[in-house]
Amino acid sequence: MTSIAGGPCAAVIGLGSMGIGMAQSLQRAGFTVSGYDVSPAAVARFAESGGVVGSTPAQAASGADCVVSVVVNAAQTEAVLFGPDGCADSLPQGAVFVSSATMAPEAARGLAARLERTGRLYLDAPMSGGAGRAADGSLTMMASGSVAAFERAQPALDAMTGTLHRLGDAAGLGSAFKMVNQLLAGVHIAAACEAIAFAARQGLDLARVYEVITQSAGNSWMFENRVPHVLAGDYRPKSAVSIFTKDLGIVMDMARDLRFPVPVAGAALQMYLMTAAAGMAQDDDASVARLYAQIAGLTLPAET
């Protein structure tokens, strides 16, 4: 990749709803952005918005100051770095790899150590915030890594984030904070779905329940954000059930390794698994409410 007019170059690997927005935020900030995705449709959309298409992660990352990896998990991140077409070797010495996938801290530490042995930098930078905030450059990132990694990534971070939490000088801390957040987020969505279906079972006016709860001590960020999907009967995936079978699965694995009990998160995970098992894995995570309704023979609002 060559910069237009000598400006900064970034690569974005993974051009889904989050990655494409982050790429566009980088472009707006003056970066020449090269991108890669396994999906031809995602690549085409990126090319339309003026992106430079790489045919492999290695090609996309060649010559970049910063590679932002926006894939799903640790295994995909490992493939992006060290797979047959991985970018670890093509990334210039001293450039930084910003990893935003949700993964166990141990996995982040392993990938960072392996990459840094080759003379590149690694930033452990999982994120919070949806596609809208990716597109307007106001994501929250929970980041940790060396001072050098932060320095090299700073212009790209400035372009993509509204809030950057600098959580320490070693990979793993960003991921640890993210997993605490995911434990809570996963429980809160399941609880929101349980509560709104419990309200439906009692015949309550669900719009009124939403209004009262969002003003009360029972409120959560997730209740406020997800229950409107139930009220609208709209289960198109803003964030899919499969994200939480994955993320609460990571929490369970971590907790078991640490010999630490997480029974509330465990109950929530079972609800996502039931919802996925009932055929809704790729639907919006508010579908957990549909699972309760299905079990109890309730009618929730239908999409109008």
Place this chain on the structure above:
Amino acid sequence: MTSIAGGPCAAVIGLGSMGIGMAQSLQRAGFTVSGYDVSPAAVARFAESGGVVGSTPAQAASGADCVVSVVVNAAQTEAVLFGPDGCADSLPQGAVFVSSATMAPEAARGLAARLERTGRLYLDAPMSGGAGRAADGSLTMMASGSVAAFERAQPALDAMTGTLHRLGDAAGLGSAFKMVNQLLAGVHIAAACEAIAFAARQGLDLARVYEVITQSAGNSWMFENRVPHVLAGDYRPKSAVSIFTKDLGIVMDMARDLRFPVPVAGAALQMYLMTAAAGMAQDDDASVARLYAQIAGLTLPAET
């Protein structure tokens, strides 16, 4: 009870941390307030603040336009109304009984029907908000009852509440909304405690976890409100563990009667029961975090 200068008269039955504040809010609004509590200490505190002490609920309620019952559950509410010293008979015809205890909707419907047969009014009005909001007259109430009950109670409600949700014209609806709130509140406190202890197990800086989570999608009203108790090591009861063994117990009973599964709330209830069983029933509900710490051999912040 006789009004000073012919103004409105109210009685408050139950002068704990909530009831005393509500009584003072009524006094500030010009009510002559008579009160009763089983605890001599609570009665003495009320007398010091200028309240008229009744020696029984019946005596306190005699001549009142409105009786506000601030006791713990349905059984106590029934005793306040229909027990040997109960106030149902001494309450003037057409006066209103405002019941703020958390109880199953079915219990509220039963008490309302029984009282209204005698010519008095019943308002099903459970509340949300702590002692501070009781004292400054800004509670939230989730209320339902007849138009006549609302009308008769309105001046007292104006004195005590910041937000009054009018949820319908029959007793039971207020309680139904409250139980949906309690399901969520109970799960969120248990999840907050599970998450902060999970963070401690990983050796994270807990103050930083609080700062990051309260700005992220994993936040809840309860996380924001209760985790500071853990950070301060202060488990003096603002709201005790025993409140949630009770309230999630009511949720479980209701759900079983409705043949509706609530596995996430069920897991949370077990954590409150474990915490109570470990000797912390009368401590602050953030003590669930201490239970996790005890199990896992962790050290949480100590009170300074």
